[in-house]
Amino acid sequence: MAGKAERMTGARAFVECLYRENVEIIFGYPGGVLLPIYDELYDAHLYHLLVRHEQAAVHAAEGYARATGKVGVCLATSGPGATNLVTGIANAYMDSVPMVAFTGQVPSSMLGNDAFQEADITGITMPITKHNYLVQDVKDLPRIIKEAFHIASTGRPGPVLVDIPKDITTDELDFVYPDTVELRGYKPTFKGNVQQIKRAASVLKGSKRPVIYAGGGVIGSEASKELLAFAEKIKAPVTTTLTGIGGFPNDNELYLGMPGMHGTKYANYAIQESDVLIAVGVRFDDRVIGKATSFAPNAKVIHIDIDPAEISKIIKVDVPIVGDAKHILASLIDHVSECNTKDWLDKIATWKRDFPLFYVNRDDVIKPQYILEQINEVCPDAIIVTEVGQHQMWAAQYFKYKEPRTFISSGGLGTMGYGFPAAIGAKLGRPDKIVVDVSGDGSFQMNSQEMATIVQNNIPIIIAIFNNGYLGMVRQWQALFFEHRYSHTTIENSVDFVKLAEAYGAMGIRVTKPSEVKAAIEKAVEANGPVLIDFIIEREENVSPMVPAGAAINEILDLEDIQ
Amino acid sequence: MRHTLAVLVENKYGVLARVSGLFSRRGFNIDSLAVGITEDPTISRMTIIVSGDDHVLEQVMKQLNKLIDVIRVIDLSSEEFVERELALIKVNADANNRAEIIQIVDIFRARIIDVASKSVTIEVTGDIEKIKAIQTLLKPFGIKEMARTGIVALKRGSKSL
Ligand SMILES: Cc1ncc(C[n+]2csc(CCOP(=O)(O)OP(=O)(O)O)c2C)c(N)n1
Ligand SMILES: [Mg+2]
Numbered sequence: 001m002a003g004k005a006e007r008m009t010g011a012r013a014f015v016e017c018l019y020r021e022n023v024e025i026i027f028g029y030p031g032g033v034l035l036p037i038y039d040e041l042y043d044a045h046l047y048h049l050l051v052r053h054e055q056a057a058v059h060a061a062e063g064y065a066r067a068t069g070k071v072g073v074c075l076a077t078s079g080p081g082a083t084n085l086v087t088g089i090a091n092a093y094m095d096s097v098p099m100v101a102f103t104g105q106v107p108s109s110m111l112g113n114d115a116f117q118e119a120d121i122t123g124i125t126m127p128i129t130k131h132n133y134l135v136q137d138v139k140d141l142p143r144i145i146k147e148a149f150h151i152a153s154t155g156r157p158g159p160v161l162v163d164i165p166k167d168i169t170t171d172e173l174d175f176v177y178p179d180t181v182e183l184r185g186y187k188p189t190f191k192g193n194v195q196q197i198k199r200a201a202s203v204l205k206g207s208k209r210p211v212i213y214a215g216g217g218v219i220g221s222e223a224s225k226e227l228l229a230f231a232e233k234i235k236a237p238v239t240t241t242l243t244g245i246g247g248f249p250n251d252n253e254l255y256l257g258m259p260g261m262h263g264t265k266y267a268n269y270a271i272q273e274s275d276v277l278i279a280v281g282v283r284f285d286d287r288v289i290g291k292a293t294s295f296a297p298n299a300k301v302i303h304i305d306i307d308p309a310e311i312s313k314i315i316k317v318d319v320p321i322v323g324d325a326k327h328i329l330a331s332l333i334d335h336v337s338e339c340n341t342k343d344w345l346d347k348i349a350t351w352k353r354d355f356p357l358f359y360v361n362r363d364d365v366i367k368p369q370y371i372l373e374q375i376n377e378v379c380p381d382a383i384i385v386t387e388v389g390q391h392q393m394w395a396a397q398y399f400k401y402k403e404p405r406t407f408i409s410s411g412g413l414g415t416m417g418y419g420f421p422a423a424i425g426a427k428l429g430r431p432d433k434i435v436v437d438v439s440g441d442g443s444f445q446m447n448s449q450e451m452a453t454i455v456q457n458n459i460p461i462i463i464a465i466f467n468n469g470y471l472g473m474v475r476q477w478q479a480l481f482f483e484h485r486y487s488h489t490t491i492e493n494s495v496d497f498v499k500l501a502e503a504y505g506a507m508g509i510r511v512t513k514p515s516e517v518k519a520a521i522e523k524a525v526e527a528n529g530p531v532l533i534d535f536i537i538e539r540e541e542n543v544s545p546m547v548p549a550g551a552a553i554n555e556i557l558d559l560e561d562i563q
Numbered sequence: 564m565r566h567t568l569a570v571l572v573e574n575k576y577g578v579l580a581r582v583s584g585l586f587s588r589r590g591f592n593i594d595s596l597a598v599g600i601t602e603d604p605t606i607s608r609m610t611i612i613v614s615g616d617d618h619v620l621e622q623v624m625k626q627l628n629k630l631i632d633v634i635r636v637i638d639l640s641s642e643e644f645v646e647r648e649l650a651l652i653k654v655n656a657d658a659n660n661r662a663e664i665i666q667i668v669d670i671f672r673a674r675i676i677d678v679a680s681k682s683v684t685i686e687v688t689g690d691i692e693k694i695k696a697i698q699t700l701l702k703p704f705g706i707k708e709m710a711r712t713g714i715v716a717l718k719r720g721s722k723s724l
Contacts, residue, residue, distance in 0.1 A: 122577065126584055131631040134577070151631060185573060185634045309625035312618075 005174035010138040010164070011036035013175050014102075015044045017145040020177045023073050025049065025064065025428055027057040031077020032117065033104035033166040049428065049457065052449040054081050056421035058088025059447070062097050063422030066408045067383060068429035069222065071153050072099040078106055079117030082163070083124065087415060089159045090128040094412025095243055096216060098157035100148045101129075105165040108136065122163050130158030138171035143178055150181045155188025156307040157220055188306065192321045192328035200302045200319045201335035204276055209344045210236040211274040211296075213259065213288075216243030216411065217281015217305060223326035224248065224404045227280065230329050235341045236278070237348055239267040241288055243411040244281070246401040256348070257357065260288035261547045262393040265355035268553040270348055274299045281305060281325045284314040285412065286549075294552035304328050357397055359544075359560055366514050366537045368466050372398035375436060375464065378521045382434040383408065383426050387419035387443030389473040391466035393543040395438040406433075417446025423461050424454060434462070434525060441467040442491055451504035454530040462524045463532040465497055468539045476542050480557075501532035510534045565594070566620055567639040567646060567716050569724060570609040573632040574600060582609060582633070585626050591615055595648070597713030606634065610646075610715045637724055639716050646716035649688045651676075652698065655705035656683045664704060671697045682707060690714075 008016070014037055018026065025047045030038045041048050051057045054076040061072030072092075076085050082103040092099045106115040122132045131151050133144045141164070148160040204210060218227050218240075224247045231238045231254050238248045239256040248255055257264035259271055271277065277299040282288070289295040292314055303310070303317040304325055311320040321328050359369040368391060375382065376399050384399050386392040386409040401407050408426055410418040423437040444465055454461055466472075469492030478486055501508030507527050511520045511534065524531040544559035572578045579598060586593050595612035613620065620638070627636045639646075656664050657680075664683060668675055673687035687697050691714065698706070718724065 123580070126577075126581060127588055136576075183631060186631045307629070309622065309629055311625075313622060 005176045007172055008175050009036065009169065010141055010171050010173065011040045011169040013138070013141050013173060014145070014164070014169065015040045015046075016175055017142055017177060018046060018073070021071070021145070021149045023071075026073045026075055027051055027060040027064070027425065028075030029054050029057055029077065029081060031081050031104060033078045033106060034075070036166070036169040037075070037104070037164075047428075049424070049453065051421065052452050053447065054084035055088055055417065056424070056447055056450045056453065058085045058099075058101060059091070059415075059418050059421035060425035060428075061099050061101070062088060062092045063385060063408055063425030064429040065092075065097050065099055065425070066422070067405050067426035067433075069405065070098075070429070071149055072097070072425065073102070074099070075102045076104070077117070078104045078121075079119045082119050082121040086124060086128070087413075089125055089161065091410055091413040091415045091418060092159040093128045093130070095410070096157050096220060097159070098153040099159040100145075100152050101159055101161045103161065103163045105134070105163045107167040108165045109167070111165065121161065125161050128159070129161050130156075132161040132163070134163045135165065135168050138168045138173045141168065141173065142175060146178050147181050147183060151183075151186065155186070189308070189322050190324045190327060192304070192323035192331065194331075196319060196321045197328065197332050198335060200278075200321060200332060203300050203302060203319055204234060204278070204336055204339060207276040207339050208341065209273055209275040210234060210278060210339055210341065211256075211270050211276075211299075212236050212238040212278045212280065213241070213271065213282055214238060214244045214247050214280045215241040215282030217325045218244055218247035219404045221281065221306070221325040221327075222404070223281070223329055226326050226329035226333065228252070230333050230336075233333055234336050234339045235345065236339065237270055237345065239263070239271065241282055241285070241411070242396055242409060245396060245407040246404045249402050250400045251402065258396050260285075260290070260553060261549070262397065262543050262545070263288075263547075263553070264357055264397075265545055265556055266348060266351035268547065268556060269351050269355075271296050271299075272552070272554045277301045279303045279305075280329065283310050289315065290547050290551050290553040290555075361514070362538075363514050366511065366517060366535055368394045368535075368537045368541055369398045370514060371464065371466065371517055371535055371537070372438070374518045374521055376400055378518060379434045379436070379525055382406070382436050383430060384436055384438055385409070385419045385423040385426055386438045387440050388414045388416045389440040389443060389471070390468070390476065390541070390543045391438050391440045391472070394466070416440075416443040420444060420447050420450055420463060423463075424450060424459055427459055427461050435460075436462045436464055439463055439465045440472060441465055441469065441494060441497070442471045444497075445494060448500065451501065451506055451530070451532075455505045458529060460528045461530060462521075465532065465534050467497065467534055467536050468541070469493070470539065473543070475540070479540070479542070480548075480559075497532060497534040501530075506530040506532055508532050508534065510536070512536045564617060564620075565612065565614045565640065567644065567714070568611040568613065568624070569637045569639050569716060570611060570627060571601070571634040571724065572607050572609060573634065574605050574607040575632060578607070578632045579609075581630050582627065585630070586613070586623065589619065589623065589626075591619060591623055595713040597715050599715070610713065612714055635724060639718060643719040644716050645719055646690050646714050647688055648691065648694055648712055648714045649686065650694050650698075650709060650711045652685045652687065652701060652706055653682050653708040654685065654701050655681060655707060657681060660704060664701070667697065667700050673697060
């Protein structure tokens with residue numbers, strides 16, 4: 001539709017573009033060069049959430065994207081505002097999350113002069129964005145924004161940054177939003193090659209010990225239904241990586257839990273003994289595969305992925321299928337029949353019985369795993385968002401996820417301070433869901449200022465701090481590999497978290513006894529507002545089982561026994 | 564193994580940084596890089612010479628293809644191709660040895676494009692070996708300065724990319 005072009009400023013066009021992309025929420029923080037854009041946002045028909053630190057804006061945009069499947073949008077000013085986005089952009093890049101980050105920039109005429117609050121943010125973010133733009137002419141703004149959303153959300157999703165010099169926001173253009181995108185260098189493969197799909201089916205035909213290893217690509221391509229149908233058709237067990245959690249119902253008997261460093265023993269054993277490994281939307285991360293040369297030594301590997309660069313990057317793949325996981329699984333289903341896996345599933349059942357995930361509960365001190373079981377009891381349909389550390393691994397192990405987009409965690413980058421702002425984004429994207437930030441006492445302090453944001457905007461989030469007085473995950477490694485020399489990992493008595501919550505005007509609850517855990521969670525759910533629960537947990541609990549870094553994934557330590 | 568890559572890219576700011584960044588991030592050394600506009604002014608062509616392990620090269624090519632501004636990537640070394648480089652070499656020269664230098668220049672079908680009282684500047688075109696050879700022969704006279712364009716290459720025959 002080539003409607004009549006309306007004359008307007010770049011700032012006005014910016015808002016118009018967001019309307020055309022159906023953006024409903026934007027996470028941001030203003031600054032000098034953004035004044036014209038913020039003036040337009042003053043009465044725009046979209047929700048702008050004012051955070052307290054730009055890092056929170058970018059993580060919140062990511063949490064929103066992961067909870068909804070839509071593109072997350074954030075906005076920061078030039079210089080320090082832009083550089084404060086860097087960690088979050090890198091996080092979204094590592095975990096392939098669709099995002100468009102907008103930054104203000106000094107006026108074009110001052111670029112390169114070390115002007116006040118100038119930072120070369122397109123240069124800085126080149127290796128951590130799928131693509132980025134510096135807008136040089138206001139006439140290009142609509143096309144660039146259209147392309148940014150297209151690139152962020154198609155193919156292998158990822159963050160795109162658009163840097164907008166101040167003069168661009170005040171210059172005028174005849175606004176027309178393009179209907180289509182013309183990018184001759186960007187044509188992601190969507191449909192899988194039929195020949196390859198047939199080859200995969202023939203490799204699967206004689207398989208007696210197949211394992212499906214599924215990751216974030218299953219969530220990203222909305223392929224969980226197809227994954228379930230495929231697994232049930234061939235009768236193969238399924239393991240999901242940290243970013244794939246929720247992609248397969250955890251209560252299904254074919255489910256193996258998470259693989260890798262803190263995965264279940266039976267997932268790791270199954271991979272190691274598999275004869276065919278069907279890898280779907282995964283990138284063979286070192287935290288999953290351990291020692292690459294010993295990974296799945298007897299398996300023929302089928303790899304389904306949207307990104308050709310992931311094929312044979314780490315592990316030699318026998319049958320690559322490049323394309324969209326949902327589409328490929330759907331057509332693979334038509335080419336396969338049930339595998340003879342009865343003995344295999346029996347063997348796995350024995351492993352599950354002999355080597356379950358376990359912890360020794362106590363009634364005098366709170367075990368972190370117990371808290372997760374209780375959260376699962378009280379709000380089984382919640383979205384669990386995590387920070388990074390031991391609590392993150394327990395959240396991956398002990399909550400039963402039933403649907404995609406209910407577990408949101410920083411996988412590839414492992415960013416402490418991610419969870420709380422990501423939970424804000426998730427809650428705004430899914431207001432119907434209870435959202436719990438499973439947090440550590442260390443991680444929470446990296447973005448605790450966002451308490452102000454959730455209180456001011458009355459965003460109901462439950463922050464569950466797993467308070468062990470330690471940078472626990474690092475302490476665990478020090479205990480295991482550095483003779484318990486706890487160098488700079490003790491953070492006890494950092495702050496009274498309950499009083500901190502109250503100071504912001506939120507509800508704070510301290511829980512010191514196992515018997516109080518459930519009631520506290522119930523109270524937090526009922527409050528339906530910003531609540532922080534400070535769970536004082538067993539200080540030196542270890543995450544178990546554990547495959548030491550660089551070992552084969554069947555060389556597993558049982559840390560629960562050591563204690 | 565030495566590879567000659569032809570990379571067609573959008574003729575836009577920042578593309579060279581994107582491409583070279585990809586190599587440096589992977590610790591992959593570029594032996595030669597030449598960039599110029601093509602018959603289509605919106606497209607630039609980069610000719611990149613790299614030597615390295617095939618697995619790493621495959622990754623680099625895939626990563627290059629992922630760049631939005633990269634339109635095509637071809638490893639010319641997998642087929643018949645022609646390659647040329649131009650070098651300018653300033654050599655010490657005086658009345659005593661100028662004739663000898665001119666002889667070398669003639670043998671290599673190079674040209675003298677500037678003469679001064681104590682030096683001559685030579686223009687030579689050829690593949691890597693030829694440039695290396697003339698450089699070796701000129702060395703005893705004393706090479707004062709040398710500038711090279713980097714190699715450019717095309718497929719042999721009537722087919723284009
Ligand atoms: C930004 C950042 N800095 C440092 C680290 C390294 N690191 C990983 S886990 C961890 C400790 C986390 O402590 P806490 O949040 O209390 O969680 P716990 O392990 O105690 O559950 C640290 C320091 C990191 N992942 N991210
Ligand atoms: Mg801690």
